[in-house]
Amino acid sequence: MTVKITIDCMGGDHGPAVTVPAAVNFVRSHPDAHLMLVGIEQAIRAQLKKAKAVDEPRLTVVSATEVVAMDDPVEVALRKKKDSSMRVALNLVKDGEAQTCISAGNTGALMAVSRYVLKTLSGIERPAIAFAMPSQKGYTTVLDLGANVDCEPEHLLQFAEMGHALVSAIEGRERPTIGLLNIGEEVIKGNETIKRAGELLRASTLNFYGNVEGNDIYKGTTDVVVCDGFVGNVALKTSEGLAKMLSDMIKEEFTRSLSSKLMALVAMPVLKRFRKRVDPAQYNGAALLGLRGLVIKSHGSAEAYGFEWAIKRGYDAVKNGVLERLVRAMEENAQPARDAGASTTAAHAASPADSAGAAAASQPNSLPNPPDTSGTALPTKA
Numbered sequence: 001m002t003v004k005i006t007i008d009c010m011g012g013d014h015g016p017a018v019t020v021p022a023a024v025n026f027v028r029s030h031p032d033a034h035l036m037l038v039g040i041e042q043a044i045r046a047q048l049k050k051a052k053a054v055d056e057p058r059l060t061v062v063s064a065t066e067v068v069a070m071d072d073p074v075e076v077a078l079r080k081k082k083d084s085s086m087r088v089a090l091n092l093v094k095d096g097e098a099q100t101c102i103s104a105g106n107t108g109a110l111m112a113v114s115r116y117v118l119k120t121l122s123g124i125e126r127p128a129i130a131f132a133m134p135s136q137k138g139y140t141t142v143l144d145l146g147a148n149v150d151c152e153p154e155h156l157l158q159f160a161e162m163g164h165a166l167v168s169a170i171e172g173r174e175r176p177t178i179g180l181l182n183i184g185e186e187v188i189k190g191n192e193t194i195k196r197a198g199e200l201l202r203a204s205t206l207n208f209y210g211n212v213e214g215n216d217i218y219k220g221t222t223d224v225v226v227c228d229g230f231v232g233n234v235a236l237k238t239s240e241g242l243a244k245m246l247s248d249m250i251k252e253e254f255t256r257s258l259s260s261k262l263m264a265l266v267a268m269p270v271l272k273r274f275r276k277r278v279d280p281a282q283y284n285g286a287a288l289l290g291l292r293g294l295v296i297k298s299h300g301s302a303e304a305y306g307f308e309w310a311i312k313r314g315y316d317a318v319k320n321g322v323l324e325r326l327v328r329a330m331e332e333n334a335q336p337a338r339d340a341g342a343s344t345t346a347a348h349a350a351s352p353a354d355s356a357g358a359a360a361a362s363q364p365n366s367l368p369n370p371p372d373t374s375g376t377a378l379p380t381k382a
Helices: 016-029 041-050 074-080 085-094 107-118 153-171 192-203 214-219 229-254 258-278 304-319 322-350 352-361
Strands: 003-008 033-039 059-063 100-103 128-135 138-143 177-181 207-212 224-226 286-289 294-297
Touching: 003 016, 003 085, 003 304, 016 033, 016 041, 016 059, 016 304, 033 041, 033 085, 041 059, 059 085, 074 107, 085 100, 085 107, 085 294, 100 304, 107 286, 107 294, 128 153, 128 214, 128 229, 138 153, 138 214, 138 229, 153 177, 153 192, 153 224, 153 286, 153 304, 153 322, 177 192, 177 214, 177 229, 192 207, 229 258, 294 304, 304 322
Parallel strands: 003 033, 003 100, 033 059, 100 294, 138 224, 177 207, 177 224
Antiparallel strands: 128 138, 128 286, 286 294
């Protein structure tokens, strides 16, 4: 089977200078891959010429006349730049001409345009960004990492289902473990949203481990860790900052004196292995899950080596049927989730506080319901 991949060549901090060489290297090492390079044709062909790949039959140039800048507002990308490299690449996935799209472009714009062009899967209200973070046991898949700042319990359940599908497909694990990120392992800890999400997860068919804390991400306690986008993005950026600080401190200490430099030479093999193990480039490529198509977001500042890893993540997702597994996971957990939601609603309705609230609402002088209150199966979060 030929895996057809579209590349948004104009996205990211470096554009074609990074995306095209990465695509060339990838296609040369994967004989069953066909890459469509989308963007300003002249710029792409110039890079192909530099890489001596002008006549490569498995690299197709697709012209786009506009570019979504890294600082473009979402509205501009969505409404004004309809012939951008990002949108053209996503349209190729929508039309069935490609199976996945790789972009290093503006994250907000990519999420918005992807959702508009591809739509979400049935049962998914919000797509999520999933990323593999290094751990003592390999890596831990964490989601959401910034697409959804405020989440309801049902959304966290959906993230868990998407993480389950991704890990089981890529790693071949039929029952990956799921952890819910919290301020403690105990069931009684956390806000109401987390507590109710835990109830939904325990009632689902997923392999739910329970609550986990931030350090469990790096211990590899579970295969998947679920959280809202605000918490996830803070955890990711904190991790990136810590990794850079440690790298700089180690380098500083080994170059402090002549004796330190000599010790660095002796330790060089160990340092190289350590650097390779935690190299962020190898973890580049976050999946935008929950869409009717596969989209992989590369870090905007990625060099060619890192962007090539993002392409590989998209390639692996196609080869392992991530999209099909995600649909199946949603179907398997739909009824248990509804049952758990109904039970939770009944429990809240029976509580003394809710009974008192209902009694107060029956009085003539009681205030009306606030505007825009949704009639969801579960009560709104505290």
